[in-house]
Amino acid sequence: MKHKLIKIFNVCLVLSFLTGCWDQKMLKDTMFLSTVAYEKQKGNKVISTIAIRSYTSKEGLLVNKTYHVAGESPRDDRTKINQQVSGIVMSAKKRIILFEDRLAKEGILELSDVLYRTPESPLTAKYVIVEGKPSTIVELQQVGEELIGEYLDGVVHTAEANSLVPIETLQSLCTVLFDEGKGLALPYMKLNTENKTVDVIGTALFNEDKFAGITLNPEESKVLLLLGNQKDKYMIMSHKINIHDKKYVVSYDVSDAKAKMNVKPDAIHGVKVTIPLRVKVSINEFTKNEMSSSALTKNVQEEIEKVLQKKAEKVVGKLQKANCDFLEIGREVAAYHPSIWKRLKWRQDYKNISINPKVQVEIIHRGIIN
Amino acid sequence: MNKNSISASQLFFTILQTQIGIGILGLPYNLFKTAHTDGWISMLISGCIIQVITLFHWGLTHRLPGLTLYQMTSKLLGKWGGNFLNIGYVFYYIIVSSVITVLYVNVLKRWLYHLTPAYVLVFLLVVIALYFAKENVRNIGRFFTIVSVFLIILVLLISNAYKEADVRYLFPIGHSGIQNILLASKEGSISMLGFEAILILAPFVKAKSTMTLKMVMLSNCIVTVLYVYIIIACYLFFSPDEILIVPEPVLYILKATQNSVIERIDLVFITFWIISVITSLIMYVYISSVGMQEIFKKKTHRPFVPIVLIFVTGLSIYFSKTDNLVAALSQATNYLIYVFIFCIPICLLILSWIRKGTVKNEA
Numbered sequence: 001m002k003h004k005l006i007k008i009f010n011v012c013l014v015l016s017f018l019t020g021c022w023d024q025k026m027l028k029d030t031m032f033l034s035t036v037a038y039e040k041q042k043g044n045k046v047i048s049t050i051a052i053r054s055y056t057s058k059e060g061l062l063v064n065k066t067y068h069v070a071g072e073s074p075r076d077d078r079t080k081i082n083q084q085v086s087g088i089v090m091s092a093k094k095r096i097i098l099f100e101d102r103l104a105k106e107g108i109l110e111l112s113d114v115l116y117r118t119p120e121s122p123l124t125a126k127y128v129i130v131e132g133k134p135s136t137i138v139e140l141q142q143v144g145e146e147l148i149g150e151y152l153d154g155v156v157h158t159a160e161a162n163s164l165v166p167i168e169t170l171q172s173l174c175t176v177l178f179d180e181g182k183g184l185a186l187p188y189m190k191l192n193t194e195n196k197t198v199d200v201i202g203t204a205l206f207n208e209d210k211f212a213g214i215t216l217n218p219e220e221s222k223v224l225l226l227l228g229n230q231k232d233k234y235m236i237m238s239h240k241i242n243i244h245d246k247k248y249v250v251s252y253d254v255s256d257a258k259a260k261m262n263v264k265p266d267a268i269h270g271v272k273v274t275i276p277l278r279v280k281v282s283i284n285e286f287t288k289n290e291m292s293s294s295a296l297t298k299n300v301q302e303e304i305e306k307v308l309q310k311k312a313e314k315v316v317g318k319l320q321k322a323n324c325d326f327l328e329i330g331r332e333v334a335a336y337h338p339s340i341w342k343r344l345k346w347r348q349d350y351k352n353i354s355i356n357p358k359v360q361v362e363i364i365h366r367g368i369i370n
Numbered sequence: 371m372n373k374n375s376i377s378a379s380q381l382f383f384t385i386l387q388t389q390i391g392i393g394i395l396g397l398p399y400n401l402f403k404t405a406h407t408d409g410w411i412s413m414l415i416s417g418c419i420i421q422v423i424t425l426f427h428w429g430l431t432h433r434l435p436g437l438t439l440y441q442m443t444s445k446l447l448g449k450w451g452g453n454f455l456n457i458g459y460v461f462y463y464i465i466v467s468s469v470i471t472v473l474y475v476n477v478l479k480r481w482l483y484h485l486t487p488a489y490v491l492v493f494l495l496v497v498i499a500l501y502f503a504k505e506n507v508r509n510i511g512r513f514f515t516i517v518s519v520f521l522i523i524l525v526l527l528i529s530n531a532y533k534e535a536d537v538r539y540l541f542p543i544g545h546s547g548i549q550n551i552l553l554a555s556k557e558g559s560i561s562m563l564g565f566e567a568i569l570i571l572a573p574f575v576k577a578k579s580t581m582t583l584k585m586v587m588l589s590n591c592i593v594t595v596l597y598v599y600i601i602i603a604c605y606l607f608f609s610p611d612e613i614l615i616v617p618e619p620v621l622y623i624l625k626a627t628q629n630s631v632i633e634r635i636d637l638v639f640i641t642f643w644i645i646s647v648i649t650s651l652i653m654y655v656y657i658s659s660v661g662m663q664e665i666f667k668k669k670t671h672r673p674f675v676p677i678v679l680i681f682v683t684g685l686s687i688y689f690s691k692t693d694n695l696v697a698a699l700s701q702a703t704n705y706l707i708y709v710f711i712f713c714i715p716i717c718l719l720i721l722s723w724i725r726k727g728t729v730k731n732e733a
Contacts, residue, residue: 022483116615175607335542
């Protein structure tokens with residue numbers, strides 16, 4: 001009898017633990033924040049434009065709504081949003097964060113603290129710099145059937161897969177920003193008013209955590225990724241080239257690219273860097289309609305090489321002008337030439353070192369016709 | 371006695387599970403503070419230091435076979451001295467148990483349960499400790515052996531970090547200087563505590579004394595390798611200055627990496643990590659209650675387990691209130707560790723050599 005009583009008591013004790021949880025968050029009360037856009041307002045305030053999605057409505061219909069609030073900080077904005085919505089706003093499903101270029105020039109790290117400090121925030125979310133007002137993009141609400149949050153995520157994802165922009169998540173960009181020997185580049189986007197869509201127009205270069213105001217166009221971004229060994233799945237390029245004084249268009253896939261880095265000590269500027277880049281391409285389109293002779297192939301190869309070489313030099317020039325060490329030269333020097341690294345003040349000296357890209361192109365396929 | 375014995379392999383897993391615990395999460399950060407990215411070298415040195423200290427502990431069990439730590443003290447120091455030291459050890463283990471509980475609550479509160487009251491989290495842990503620590507060594511050993519499977523999962527989860535590793539962060543190797551590397555190895559040694567359970571467990575092991583030593587040393591090796599693996603994972607993932615702002619780099623890595631099936635791997639990791647925490651807690655509560663049994667000269671340690679846990683609960687609820695109190699308690703414990711784990715056993719060993727004749731005579 002006594003034994004039974006103890007057992008019943010134990011069961012009741014255990015049951016009392018099963019009644020619920022302090023930290024439970026019900027899906028039906030939750031509003032998911034899908035996209036945020038930050039922009040500047042006079043007097044140091046930050047305007048957040050937020051797209052919210054929820055499943056609260058009847059028959060599982062999705063609700064999508066945008067809110068504007070102005071506060072002292074992103075967290076302050078969130079608190080103000082909470083006053084306007086019915087339910088708890090949760091940022092765990094946030095995928096894309098848009099920054100106005102003007103605001104990004106003042107530094108992005110300051111505004112990101114809340115994302116790193118709170119455990120719920122998604123560290124795989126992505127930053128995008130927007131030319132002009134990012135709120136106009138969020139206000140699109142919907143592009144075709146897609147809600148703005150998913151749409152933006154898809155656009156950035158596609159740009160990454162096509163090696164148009166570097167893959168940089170919230171976490172990885174923090175790693176880059178805390179390393180003196182690395183530099184940050186983020187996707188650069190603008191609203192396409194004609195089609196009511198967005199357009200990825202290249203990459204934005206950063207000096208520390210501040211947008212340097214210098215951007216690369218899509219072609220240059222691709223070369224940047226080649227130099228930095230960050231090509232993703234696909235990369236398609238097309239150029240106008242001169243063959244026997246006639247202009248043709250050649251388009252090709254970059255099948256394989258490998259950039260190395262040779263760092264040599266230099267008396268005047270500390271280091272001298274050469275970046276040999278080997279690119280293997282397969283031709284998709286050549287408007288001369290034939291490429292049968294090996295002499296012609298070689299000619300095309302040399303022309304492509306020339307174009308890429310020129311672009312690479314331009315990219316390196318822009319990087320140095322922006323003081324953005326995207327190619328991680330500083331990290332290389334710090335790791336393998338520590339004595340030189342100690343003498344240098346990288347943030348200042350990076351601009352002056354000589355960086356020489358050396359592009360080498362090889363055509364490995366010519367498609368299914370000659 | 372026969373029923374209450376463990377095999378050599380059970381000893382190995384018991385020590386291993388006691389060693390791996392709360393320390394995993396913060397270790398890379400703690401080492402980084404002094405040794406920078408050479409923290410992994412410090413960890414290797416710590417491994418060696420612990421091996422040497424293990425030799426001392428084992429020496430003690432070898433010289434006084436069949437006795438637990440609490441019986442050794444009485445034998446070497448007499449009834450009063452022995453009891454005095456035993457009370458010290460009981461309190462030391464109560465405090466260590468509290469530190470484990472407090473750190474566990476602190477991590478859970480910051481990472482998962484912001485609203486759940488601390489006493490609930492403490493209570494859940496303490497109930498499990500109560501359930502297991504009242505058992506004999508054999509049952510505890512069996513449980514520890516089974517849950518060791520989960521260590522493999524921990525290792526696999528951490529391998530996520532190596533996907534985005536930059537080897538250049540480790541170079542140049544040794545740039546923080548020998549002095550800093552050695553200083554940091556202090557921190558590393560503390561994270562390897564748990565091997566001292568040999569002082570209590572040795573009489574229960576059904577194997578040769580040298581086998582016992584081998585098992586403990588093997589456990590030390592595995593823990594060192596595991597820790598170096600974790601440390602390097604963190605150092606390759608984060609850029610050096612970034613580690614300074616991330617006190618739990620292991621969880622942060624897992625939070626940042628994404629899997630197509632599970633979005634928040636850190637939460638899965640915490641679940642398995644809690645098992646390792648519980649095993650450490652069980653062992654320390656057990657040791658502490660065995661000490662009380664010895665002081666009060668009782669047949670079993672069972673009635674003392676709840677008493678120990680009441681102390682632990684009280685201390686943990688108090689100290690888990692703010693982050694500062696947590697830090698203060700673990701700092702204070704670090705000093706106690708030097709006394710109770712490093713100094714006293716070595717003194718006892720020396721004493722056993724000096725009193726060689728008399729001890730033998732009494733026996």
